[in-house]
Amino acid sequence: MSSIISAKWAARLLSGAAVAIAAAFAVSGAANANNDPDNPVINGQPFVGSTLTVEIDPTSYRGCGAAAGPDYRIYWTRDGEIMPSHGTWWFYHLSEEDRGSKIEAHVASNYPCEPMVVHSGPTPAIAASNRANGFTGRGASELLARTSSGTLNLYSKVNGAWEAPRTVGWGWDVFTQLLSPGDFDADGNSDVLARDGAGRLFLYGGTGDGGMFPGEQIGSGWNVFESIFSPGDFNGDGTNDVLATGFDGTLYLYPGDGAGGWLPPSVVGSGWGVMDAILTPGDFDGNGTVDLAARDGSGALHLYNTDGTGGWGGISTIGQGWDVMRIIGGAGDFNVDATNDVFAIGSDGRLFAYYGNGAGGWTGVEAIGQGWQVFTAVF
Secondary structure, three states: OOOOOOOOOOOOOOOOHHHHHHOOOOOOOOEEOOOOOOEEEEHHHHHEEEEEEEEEOHHOOOOOOOOOOOEEEEEEEEEEOOOOOOOOOEEOOOOOOOOOOOEEEEEOOOOOOOOOOOEEEOOOEEEOOHHHHHHOOOEEEEEEEEHHHHHHHEEEEEEOEEEEOOEEEEEHHHEEEEEEOOOOOOOOOOEEEEEEOOOOEEEEEEOOOEOOOOOOEEOOHHHHHEEEEEOOOOOOOOOOOEEEEEOOOOOOEEEOOOOOOEEOEEEOOOOOHHEEEEEEEEEEOOOOOOOEEEEEOOOOOEEEEEEEOOEEEEEEEEEEEHHHEEEEEEOOOOOOOOOOOEEEEOOOOOOOEEEEEOOOEEEEEEEOOOOOHHHHEEE
16 A cells, blocks of 8 residues: 655644543553654545545553553544544544644543653645545545547446446547546535637536536637646645646646636746656556656657655656557556556557556556547546
């Protein structure tokens, strides 16, 4: 499992609410727990719809309870406030109410253990629901695929197995580009953006169960761009954004305003005209920020790390020979190992899953479907 939050803060002496909780278990002469337990570590993606889990060393507390009950308990805080509604200990499911906040996990010793509290580092500010969360709100790896006749089908792969596909739209052949920005209108559901031949951009709000509301025009003149794609929250303000490449290779950022509209655009790169495919795998290297991948004319695949504030980190080459693939993209976690993956469709119609290792590399590749040559767009 890839951890996006690895900081371990020394937190032996706490103030405020944490101390009050620890003090509730304090008694004179209490049995000792491990005097130096590891701080908990949070695993998971920091966006609405994903589930955070906490990793601890339970042996640090084992035995001090003297069979009087659990030796420790886990609780969560949001911006420092205890969240009693998240009483499942090990899990915290992120909702729209968490957006913009930072989450921490705490471990407190129970009576008669010596009073002690340790805690994780905070998550990044929780962002809007990411494309990797899928279209049905289950965190599943889901694909939308358009046929040449304009039919739009939803393919869900849940717990490693395909569900029966279902048709979710007709007449989509009028669009020259389709993409999902994740949640673009702040209702917690993943949406779809579609550009038609006249350059008009439409938002199709997701219903949260795989369906969509009628389209709403949110822009015009988008035919000046060669490619449009959405990495998620690129500038770290908690809302999902759109990137677009001009025909001269200039890369533009169109920040989402969190309500289905835009903030002023800016230039964030140049020279992208050498790339013939750009995909958005989400957080591919496990550092908590969204990434981009791009294929150049020689078939090399490059990973572009971002700094989470609208800028860039490092660049690395993560593959060769990708020019044999007709379509490549990112759609979340295909093999349910809590790391994001990449899909690719070959000229023979086979669908491949390239499994990410959570650190910017791969663990393997597998053919997971066939007959996908009938689709003109998959995203």
